[in-house]
Amino acid sequence: MRHYSSDPATGAEQTQNRTAATNPEIANPPALLEVRNLSMSFGLGQSGLLAIDKVSFAVKPGEILGLVGESGSGKSITLRSVLGLTRRYGRVNGEILWKNRDLNKLNNRDLQKIRGREIAMIFQEPMSSLNPLLSVGLQITENLRAHTGLGRAERRKKAIKLLDLVGIPSAAARLGDYPHQFSGGMRQRVMIAIALASEPELLLADEPTTALDVTIQQQILDLILALSREMGMSVIMVTHDLGVAAQTCDRIAVMYGGRLVEVGPVRNILRNPQHPYSIGLLRSVPENVPPRSELYSLPGIPPGLGNRPSGCCFAPRCPVATARCAVEKPDLFQSGEKVSLACFNPQNLLSGTPQ
Ligand SMILES: Nc1ncnc2c1ncn2[C@@H]1O[C@H](COP(=O)(O)OP(=O)(O)OP(=O)(O)O)[C@@H](O)[C@H]1O
Ligand code: SF4
Numbered sequence: 001m002r003h004y005s006s007d008p009a010t011g012a013e014q015t016q017n018r019t020a021a022t023n024p025e026i027a028n029p030p031a032l033l034e035v036r037n038l039s040m041s042f043g044l045g046q047s048g049l050l051a052i053d054k055v056s057f058a059v060k061p062g063e064i065l066g067l068v069g070e071s072g073s074g075k076s077i078t079l080r081s082v083l084g085l086t087r088r089y090g091r092v093n094g095e096i097l098w099k100n101r102d103l104n105k106l107n108n109r110d111l112q113k114i115r116g117r118e119i120a121m122i123f124q125e126p127m128s129s130l131n132p133l134l135s136v137g138l139q140i141t142e143n144l145r146a147h148t149g150l151g152r153a154e155r156r157k158k159a160i161k162l163l164d165l166v167g168i169p170s171a172a173a174r175l176g177d178y179p180h181q182f183s184g185g186m187r188q189r190v191m192i193a194i195a196l197a198s199e200p201e202l203l204l205a206d207e208p209t210t211a212l213d214v215t216i217q218q219q220i221l222d223l224i225l226a227l228s229r230e231m232g233m234s235v236i237m238v239t240h241d242l243g244v245a246a247q248t249c250d251r252i253a254v255m256y257g258g259r260l261v262e263v264g265p266v267r268n269i270l271r272n273p274q275h276p277y278s279i280g281l282l283r284s285v286p287e288n289v290p291p292r293s294e295l296y297s298l299p300g301i302p303p304g305l306g307n308r309p310s311g312c313c314f315a316p317r318c319p320v321a322t323a324r325c326a327v328e329k330p331d332l333f334q335s336g337e338k339v340s341l342a343c344f345n346p347q348n349l350l351s352g353t354p355q
């Protein structure tokens, strides 16, 4: 788990990598990215299917925010919507504030200048995101050509350096190789090298370690952490693995049914979650149960986009739902100093878990 100190003035968690903590401007930086009431629905008009619903969060410089939740909860759509990659599928509403500009108001041409340069993304599927017909060297140098002023020889040198940085052995010799000549873990590293080519200020990492074996997973997480520290890069890390979130993130945002249900510092969310869904997620983690005992699994399945309940989306699975939950949607509110919560009936893991 990362180490923290908190800023009593703002309640904001300060990451270990922050420098010059005595300078109030640095110790209490404004958000780098602020997302306000972001909604995305597939299709247009009344029949549109709402994938994410009024999602709001902020990421500070150098901060690693984990976005966790079950499959289909809207994690990837949230990241893709930040970069304007869901526009063609439907409607995106809300504000995506980046350096005093609302990305949601930018046209595709202006957005293109920010995408891949200031904000880069590692996509969930490395193989389909790499071009199988181009060598990895070309894919990296093309990115450098698009986003930096480097000349040809410098681009080559930097591509080697990047492959080296992400741990590809004999980097110079592998520049001419194609994606299929790399293993799954190596391709994931190549994706990271491409994403990092422009030295982004914010990295959107969508399940960057899924489907990798544990050793490689650890190496890639360590790499992202080291880069965040060295380059002061902020990261939004999508994962369904709370262990990964605990190890890498400063704060965690828990997502369910297209909405954020609990957001706060990693230690608050993992040690004392208050939302019944967060509590259920935590109880499902194998490390949290005694050896040889049955693993807990949340009853039921998340609703599909077409049949989300009109009240709280978690109500059909929630052990402490009340009549109000069936008809009203809870909005996020400040619960305590640093945690935001969307629930009418918050629980306390320490004083009793809902069964
Ligand atoms: N192109 C699409 N058209 C219609 N629905 C879509 C489309 N892409 C995603 N969805 C739906 O939007 C919802 C959110 O999908 P999303 O990919 O964001 O989930 P996720 O949280 O990233 O899940 P996973 O952990 O499986 O990657 C899901 O119900 C999904 O089926
Ligand atoms: S609002 Fe109601 S149904 Fe939703 S999580 Fe809270 S208690 Fe459960």
Ligand SMILES: [Mg+2]
Residues within 6 Å of the ligand: 075, 076, 077, 124, 206
């Ligand atoms: Mg996803």
